[in-house]
Amino acid sequence: MRYSLRQLEVFVAIAHQQNLTRAADELAMSQSAASSSLKELESQFGLQLFDRIGKRLQLNEQGRLLRPQAEALLAQARDFEQSLLQHAEAGPLNVGATLSIGNYLAVGLMAQYMERYPKASLQLDVANTRNIVERVLNFELDVGLIEGELNHPDLEILHWRKDELAVFCHPDHPLAQQPTVSDDDLRQARWILREAGSGTRQAFDRAMSGLLPDLTIAIELQHTEAIKRAVEAQLGIGCLSMITLTDAFNRGSLKRLQVPGRDFSRQLYLIIHKQKYRSAGINAWLNLCLQQSEAV
Incomplete structure (x- = not known):
């Protein structure tokens, strides 16, 4: 065999880190040993796997094509090692x-x-x-x-599995006394929401199709618990997964709002x-x- 698992480890580590020094640290190798391992792999097969951009090593097209196979081979090798150790029906x-x-x-x-x-x-x-x-x-x-x-x-x-979002507010919020919430109510509310790029925000935006330009998004937060605390502090109303809200609804610290005509399933x-x-x-x-x- 003209390549070693160690050479593949170096190749994959550099692909992850895009930096030779960090890759060597990850593998507990010296920088010169990691560099030599990569050079040997490339020279043995007459190819170049990375474009050198300053101190950064960026996968080129050849490297991108070979990386999934290298990842798979290393995963199989780790799986085999675990089997040899006789305790890994399920490994790392x-x-x-x-x-x-x-x-x-x-x-x-x-x-x-x-x-x-x-x-x-x-x-x-x-x-x-x-x-x-x-x-x-x-x-x-x-x-x-x-x-x-x-x-x-x-x-x-x-x-x-299936999930559902829920619109919610503080029990003393004016909307909490209404049996249902209209589109006009949603437009007039101050919203506390997850950030763009989150699945919860994506589902909210879909559910509010046609209303989004008119909504007042007062605060965007990355953490579910922070949104719940902000709503409990009466800074606005929120929309999160039912998975995260059931306990609060049962305690009565937050109140679910009924929003007919809007699909919050996901x-x-x-x-x-x-x-x-x-x-x-x-x-x-x-x-x-x-x-x-x-x-x-």
Whole structure:
């Protein structure tokens, strides 16, 4: 074999970091050893994988075409190593989840996963939909759990479970006394919403089609709990997933508003790169998520 797994590790690490020094640090190598490994790989096959732009190494077209195969080979090698160690029906797994899912659903899934595979390594990163999608596309995350509508040729998108947004306010807000809320009421309200790029904001914008230019968006926040606290402080009304609001509605600290004629339903998704090698850990996580959705 004219290449080594170490050479592939260096290639993939540089593709992630776009910098030789950071890639070497990631692999606990010296910079000169990492540089030599890359040069050997390129010279052995008479190709160039990166364009050198100052200190930055950017994948060229050849590198972009080969990267998914290198990622898959390394994933298979790690999976094989775990099998040799005899405790990895499910090996290391990096999962990304959007904020509502990460804070309210993913922790329960993690607990079930770790109960089934107590020796497996599991990492959860929480960010908005745009960030999770970018990291799955960049092979930094094995699986993404997202809220936003998505269509990308490089991603496999699996329907996971249904969800619904709810418009809400403080119990003392004038709208809280109304049986239903009209479009005029929505126009006159001050809104506290998630930021653009989040799945929740995407679903809200779709539900408010035709009204968006007339709405007063007073505050945009990146965190669900911050929005709930702002509404509790009577700074405006909000719109979030029912997943995040059920406890507050039951306590009476927030009041759900009925908005007839507006569709707040949405779908939650599992995403994985089409060229990602499906290790035992990835398959175990996907099966767990789909089993959980059937039980909802």
